[in-house]
Amino acid sequence: MAQIDIRQLSHTYQDEAYAGDDFALRELDLSWQDGGAYALLGPSGCGKSTLLRVISGLLRPTSGQVLFDGQDVTHRTARERHVAEVFQFPVVYETMSVFDNLAFPLLNRGMSKAAAAERVAEVAELLDLGGALRRKSSSLDAAARQLVSLGRGLVRTDVNAILFDEPLTVVDPQDKWILRTRLKQLHRTFGLTMVYVTHDQTEALTFAETVMVMRDGRILQSGTPAELFNRPAHKFVGQFVGSPGMNFIPCESGDDGIEIHGQALPLHIPRHRETHAGPCELGIRPEHLHLSRSTEGLAAKLLTVEETSRRKLAYLDLAGTSICVSLPQDEEIPADGHHVMFDSQHALIYSDERLLESAR
Amino acid sequence: MNVQRLLPRLHIVFILLPVYWLVNMSFKTNDEILSTLTLWPKDFTLGNYVTILTDASWYSGYINTMIYVLMNTLISVSLALPAAYAFSRYRFLGDKHLFFWLLSNRMAPPAVFALPFFQLYSSVGLFDTHIAVALAHTLFNIPLAVWILEGFMSGIPKEIDETAYIDGYAFPRFFSRIFMPMIASGVGVTAFFCFMFSWVELLLARTLTSVSAKPISAIMTRTVSASGLDWGVLAAAGTLTIIPGLLVIYFVRNHIARGFALGRV
Amino acid sequence: MNAGKRYNAKAWWLVLPVVLVVAFNAVIPLMTVVNYSVQDTFGNNQFFWVGLEWFDEVLHSERFAAALGRQVLFTTLVLVIEIPLGLIIALGLPTRGWRASAYMMLLALPLLIPWNVVGTIWQIFGRIDIGLAGALINAVGIDYNYTQNPFDAWVTVIAMDVWHWTSLVALLCYAGLRSIPNAYYQAAEIDGASRWAVFRFVQLPRLRQVLVIAFLLRFMDSFMIYTEPFVVTGGGPGNATTFLSIDLVKLAIGQFDLGQAAAMSLVYFLIVLVVCWLFYTATSLRETHVETRAEGGR
Numbered sequence: 017m018a019q020i021d022i023r024q025l026s027h028t029y030q031d032e033a034y035a036g037d038d039f040a041l042r043e044l045d046l047s048w049q050d051g052g053a054y055a056l057l058g059p060s061g062c063g064k065s066t067l068l069r070v071i072s073g074l075l076r077p078t079s080g081q082v083l084f085d086g087q088d089v090t091h092r093t094a095r096e097r098h099v100a101e102v103f104q105f106p107v108v109y110e111t112m113s114v115f116d117n118l119a120f121p122l123l124n125r126g127m128s129k130a131a132a133a134e135r136v137a138e139v140a141e142l143l144d145l146g147g148a149l150r151r152k153s154s155s156l157d158a159a160a161r162q163l164v165s166l167g168r169g170l171v172r173t174d175v176n177a178i179l180f181d182e183p184l185t186v187v188d189p190q191d192k193w194i195l196r197t198r199l200k201q202l203h204r205t206f207g208l209t210m211v212y213v214t215h216d217q218t219e220a221l222t223f224a225e226t227v228m229v230m231r232d233g234r235i236l237q238s239g240t241p242a243e244l245f246n247r248p249a250h251k252f253v254g255q256f257v258g259s260p261g262m263n264f265i266p267c268e269s270g271d272d273g274i275e276i277h278g279q280a281l282p283l284h285i286p287r288h289r290e291t292h293a294g295p296c297e298l299g300i301r302p303e304h305l306h307l308s309r310s311t312e313g314l315a316a317k318l319l320t321v322e323e324t325s326r327r328k329l330a331y332l333d334l335a336g337t338s339i340c341v342s343l344p345q346d347e348e349i350p351a352d353g354h355h356v357m358f359d360s361q362h363a364l365i366y367s368d369e370r371l372l373e374s375a376r
Numbered sequence: 377m378n379v380q381r382l383l384p385r386l387h388i389v390f391i392l393l394p395v396y397w398l399v400n401m402s403f404k405t406n407d408e409i410l411s412t413l414t415l416w417p418k419d420f421t422l423g424n425y426v427t428i429l430t431d432a433s434w435y436s437g438y439i440n441t442m443i444y445v446l447m448n449t450l451i452s453v454s455l456a457l458p459a460a461y462a463f464s465r466y467r468f469l470g471d472k473h474l475f476f477w478l479l480s481n482r483m484a485p486p487a488v489f490a491l492p493f494f495q496l497y498s499s500v501g502l503f504d505t506h507i508a509v510a511l512a513h514t515l516f517n518i519p520l521a522v523w524i525l526e527g528f529m530s531g532i533p534k535e536i537d538e539t540a541y542i543d544g545y546a547f548p549r550f551f552s553r554i555f556m557p558m559i560a561s562g563v564g565v566t567a568f569f570c571f572m573f574s575w576v577e578l579l580l581a582r583t584l585t586s587v588s589a590k591p592i593s594a595i596m597t598r599t600v601s602a603s604g605l606d607w608g609v610l611a612a613a614g615t616l617t618i619i620p621g622l623l624v625i626y627f628v629r630n631h632i633a634r635g636f637a638l639g640r641v
Numbered sequence: 642m643n644a645g646k647r648y649n650a651k652a653w654w655l656v657l658p659v660v661l662v663v664a665f666n667a668v669i670p671l672m673t674v675v676n677y678s679v680q681d682t683f684g685n686n687q688f689f690w691v692g693l694e695w696f697d698e699v700l701h702s703e704r705f706a707a708a709l710g711r712q713v714l715f716t717t718l719v720l721v722i723e724i725p726l727g728l729i730i731a732l733g734l735p736t737r738g739w740r741a742s743a744y745m746m747l748l749a750l751p752l753l754i755p756w757n758v759v760g761t762i763w764q765i766f767g768r769i770d771i772g773l774a775g776a777l778i779n780a781v782g783i784d785y786n787y788t789q790n791p792f793d794a795w796v797t798v799i800a801m802d803v804w805h806w807t808s809l810v811a812l813l814c815y816a817g818l819r820s821i822p823n824a825y826y827q828a829a830e831i832d833g834a835s836r837w838a839v840f841r842f843v844q845l846p847r848l849r850q851v852l853v854i855a856f857l858l859r860f861m862d863s864f865m866i867y868t869e870p871f872v873v874t875g876g877g878p879g880n881a882t883t884f885l886s887i888d889l890v891k892l893a894i895g896q897f898d899l900g901q902a903a904a905m906s907l908v909y910f911l912i913v914l915v916v917c918w919l920f921y922t923a924t925s926l927r928e929t930h931v932e933t934r935a936e937g938g939r
Contacts, residue, residue: 074827095833103824109842120842124833168832380733387730387811388747390804394766395750397773401765413776455658462655467646474656481667483913485865487886488906491893492670515666518659534646578757578868579890593757597872607771614758621753625746 018084018098018176018209020071022046025080027066040066041077042233048177048211053203055224056213059256063233064213068179071211073097084176100169101179105186106161108153114140115149118167125172139171142205143198159191163198170206177209184219196222217257221245229253246362251369254299260329263305263339264297264366274298274365276314277335297366302329302342304359313355321349332356395618402611409607424612434613437592440506441575442620444589447510448517448574449567455514456521456566461551463522464529465537478519489515490583497584508584509591513574520573521566528562529555568628575620592617677903695904705905707880708888715795715884716863719802723859724852726803727810732840734815745815748808760872763801767873787874791881798870798882802863810855817851818844853924857917864913885909 027041041063048054056064069075071082073094082090089097109117115136122132140146143163148156153164162183169178180199184192200223203210212223220227221241228238229252237249248254254262267276276298306313307330316332316339323329328343334356341356343349365372401409402424404417412418428434462468463475493512494503502508532555540550556563582594596613678695680688699705730748735741751759767787769775778785787797825843834842867886870876876883876891883891889909893902 072831074830094827094830099831101828101831103828105822105824107824107828109846111842111846120834121832124835124838165828168828380729382733383726384730384733384744384811387726387807388744391747391751391808393773394762394804397766398762401771409771413771413773451662455662458655459659462652465646466649466652468648468650468652468656471652474660478659478663480914481663483861483910483917484667485886485889485906485909485913487865487867487889487893488674488910489666489670490890491899491902492673493666494894495673496670511662512666514662518663522659572753575753576755578755579886583894593755593868596761597757607765610761611765614761617755617758618750618753621750625749625753629742629746 019050019086020046020048020177020209020211021081021083021086022067022071023081023083025067025070025077025082027063027070027075027077027080039078039233041070044080044233044235046228046235046238048209051207051209053200053223053225054209054211055220055227056211056230057215057217057220057227057256058230059215061232062230064230065181066233067230068101068181068211068213071177072099072101072179074101098172098174098176099179100172100175100177101181102162102165102169102183104182106158106165108156108161108164110152110154112153113149114145114151114153114156114164117153117164118145118149118171121168121172125174135171135173139167142170142202143167157188157191159187159195162187162195166199166202170202175208177211180210180212180214182214182216183212184214184216192219199223217259221257229256247364247371248299249371251297251299251366254364254366258301260302260340260342262299262301263337264299265334265337265339267296267298267365269296295367296372297369298358299364299366299371300358300362302340304362305339305341306357306359307341307343307347307349308355308357309350309353310355310357313357316354316356318349318352318354398611399615401607402615404608404611406606406608421608424608425616427609428612428616434592434595434609437590437595437613438616440585440589441581441591441593444506444509444513444581444591445571445574447506448513449570451510452514452517452521452570453525453563453567456518456525457551457563460522460525460529461555463526465534475522478522481515482519484515486516486577486579490579493580494583503584504586504588504590506589509581509589510574512580512584513577517570517573521570524566524569525559525562528559528565532558564628568624571624572621674903674906677899678907681900691900695900696908699901699904699908702901704888705908708883708885711881711883712864712885715799715802715866716860718799719806719863720856720859722799722803723807723810724856727807727855728814728848728852730807730811731814731818732844734811736819745812748811751805751808754805756868757872759801759805760869763797763804763869764873767797789878791878794874794878794882798873801869801873802866805869806859806862810859813851813855814848817848821847849924853920857920860920861913861917864916 022044025041025044025046026039028039030038044067056067058064066075070077073089073092073096077090080090081088084097109120112120115133118136118139119129119132122135123129127135136149137146140149143166145160145163145167148160153161156164165183166178169175184195187195196219199210199212212220214220221244225240226238227241227244229236229244229250231252237244237253239247239249244253244257248257248262251264254264265276267274269275274296314334316334319331319333319338321328321330323345327345328347328349330341330343330349332339332341332354339356400415400417403420403422404414405419405421405423408414408417408419463471489512497503497508497512502511536554536558537550540554545554578591578593578597581591582597585591585594592613596610679690679692681691681694682688734744754762766772767775767785769779769786775785775787784790785793787793821844826839829839829843865886866884867890870882870884871887874882876887889902889905892898892905
């Protein structure tokens with residue numbers, strides 16, 4: 017069990033780095049509580065895997081510190097840090113049986129064969145691998161192999177945290193859900209700190225209590241799935257989280273409220289924030305927009321309609337910006353005269369891509 | 377750990393030492409060679425090279441070898457391409473057996489074929505021609521080429537072929553415009569290995585030639601049994617044969633790993 | 642091999658050129674050889690059937706047994722040295738950068754030298770009068786002369802083969818090692834594995850296929866070796882380094898002993914085929930295919 021702290025962490029893969037772009041990680045400060053379930057969510061290249069490697073000890077950062085329970089472990093090797101990691105590609109020792117795979121980390125650390133056997137049996141039960149112990153690990157499918165990889169981490173008694181680097185990448189879609197559920201169960205059972213890196217928001221939002229969205233080496237927002245969904249602190253977070261993502265419409269602050277291309281909406285930027293110059297954008301989720309024929313809303317031109325299994329997604333052109341409106345499956349869409357209505361309670365104002373405050 | 381780092385270095389030294397000695401000798405006069413042992417030519421001379429480059433009975437050997445090696449590479453690769461495609465994309469009657477039969481020719485000892493080839497190629501009037509050696513070498517090179525190319529081709533999804541057909545491509549156009557560029561590095565690797573195996577072979581090349589198509593390897597070995605051996609010239613001749621190899625390695629240096637990675641040499 | 646392919650009888654047209662050329666080179670000469678192996682001649686191109694007499698003679702001949710014995714010893718020594726040596730060298734090679742490139746270029750050098758030049762290089766290198774090695778060895782007091790001493794001849798020939806072909810094994814193993822994803826090494830480090838455990842459980846299993854290929858290639862080529870030892874020792878001193886191919890060529894082209902040469906050829910070819918086939922089936926029973934698929938079809 018461990019509290020993990022990151023202080024002023026930066027990392028670059030290049031020999032000489034000057035500009036911010038050269039850095040894979042930029043000035044990160046984090047605190048992860050003991051026993052929490054965290055997710056690092058972000059697109060490829062955002063630095064999440066780099067951060068994971070720094071924490072596990074496989075990578076030494078250019079500058080900054082990593083602390084486990086207050087102790088500086090920045091210069092300790094992976095072995096000394098008592099972390100376990102599950103990788104993208106299921107790593108099993110193919111010439112060994114499942115049992116031997118699970119016992120491997122214990123025997124390497126000097127545990128007796130008998131004690132190891134006991135521990136392996138315990139963990140195998142929890143992972144539902146009890147029946148497969150004698151099988152050759154090379155005969156398992158991807159999902160089972162990931163369980164064995166995970167098992168090698170759980171089997172150790174000295175593990176502080178388990179790190180997951182996009183572990184479901186090669187797992188078949190139908191098995192992904194099973195594994196995700198299993199991971200959540202294991203988190204509850206063992207109470208270990210778990211950090212899960214992924215670019216898939218479903219995985220992140222269902223697994224973690226706290227999700228950190230990363231881009232270009234920075235953490236844009238850290239919060240619960242609900243917070244990320246309802247109050248994205250950054251435009252990127254709004255667009256990345258939720259499917260489809262949040263709409264962002266350029267707007268101006270007028271005397272009567274927010275204006276979008278000359279048309280006013282009954283929303284206001286709070287006074288004290290008005291000094292923020294720069295382009296403003298109104299952020300609102302497709303679920304909080306409505307289509308109607310009434311002229312109360314803003315005029316828009318219908319582009320296309322997508323039907324998914326649960327709802328309809330209408331894509332419209334609102335004075336030059338494409339937006340998406342989410343409609344119930346059975347709602348009829350008129351042929352023309354479309355107007356978009358805003359649910360002002362859920363509208364957010366962004367300046368320079370950052371959240372100002374809710375409008376009103 | 378230390379042994380591990382040391383061994384490759386030692387081996388490289390081991391590799392370079394005899395080569396250095398050969399090159400060293402190529403710049404010495406026969407007198408110097410036979411009289412003393414020097415690490416560097418006392419009387420540096422280019423005379424041996426001049427001899428080779430001006431004496432037709434020497435330089436013709438290089439030309440002859442080059443000719444049949446290039447012929448062989450061309451033939452092997454062009455014939456192997458459609459065959460490899462067939463093995464990669466289709467099932468047909470006897471395909472597995474055919475493939476194994478092809479590979480089994482790689483296991484044939486050249487010595488077994490020396491005399492039969494001599495008789496065969498003489499009987500069709502191709503004795504002492506470049507094409508004879510080029511064809512003889514295809515016995516080993518075509519199976520190799522088919523094997524390597526099939527491996528590369530199997531790495532290209534069949535969906536690409538099907539899409540091209542749906543788009544209206546006829547087979548020849550599809551093959552040359554779409555497929556070949558995708559396996560370009562595979563073709564390169566194949567050509568490299570065909571070149572290599574044909575360039576280095578002696579027995580068949582010597583057996584099938586006498587005067588007009590005599591390869592450099594045969595010319596060099598003719599001097600083996602003679603006494604009063606011209607060591608300097610021999611060393612120079614040998615050094616010159618190393619150069620094409622060096623050039624080839626240099627040009628494919630970035631693909632060497634990839635070629636061997638196919639694990640199908 | 643047959644997964645996902647369409648059945649197409651027209652594929653034979655694509656394969657036909659290859660079949661014709663290879664058959665021309667393989668089938669006709671082999672038929673000739675078989676022909677000679679069951680016949681004898683009075684001279685003047687008159688042949689008569691003798692059945693399996695030649696085979697009988699070859700298989701009972703001391704000369705053949707001696708050549709075969711030498712060949713087996715040579716191949717064994719060569720394999721025992723080159724395979725482990727190549728592997729260890731590969732393990733010590735740098736993984737990236739210009740150094741890796743440079744090493745590969747230098748390692749590839751012996752592979753591209755014409756085989757007779759390989760022989761010439763070592764013929765010169767080992768001579769006691771004009772060769773660096775020959776002279777140096779004698780200078781430190783060891784009696785070495787490969788032209789007169791059979792043992793020295795063997796040492797020279799083996800050293801030459803190791804010099805020539807170890808690179809092939811090393812490059813194959815190196816390529817195999819590069820194909821191991823980093824995650825395996827990282828997981829092993831996290832699992833606390835020792836250096837030896839990493840070699841045994843991570844590297845060696847992945848190298849199995851490559852080692853089989855290296856073994857097969859080296860077995861075949863060393864068993865068929867002709868040029869290099871012929872240039873250095875001519876098969877001597879005496880018969881000391883007369884391996885199978887050298888003996889066969891002497892028999893066929895030198896002595897023109899067609900019947901015996903033909904029978905010997907067939908026996909020779911058969912031995913190579915059988916050993917290769919045995920080895921291949923024994924080792925390819927375990928499919929590496931499943932493993933690569935489970936990794937996401939890398």
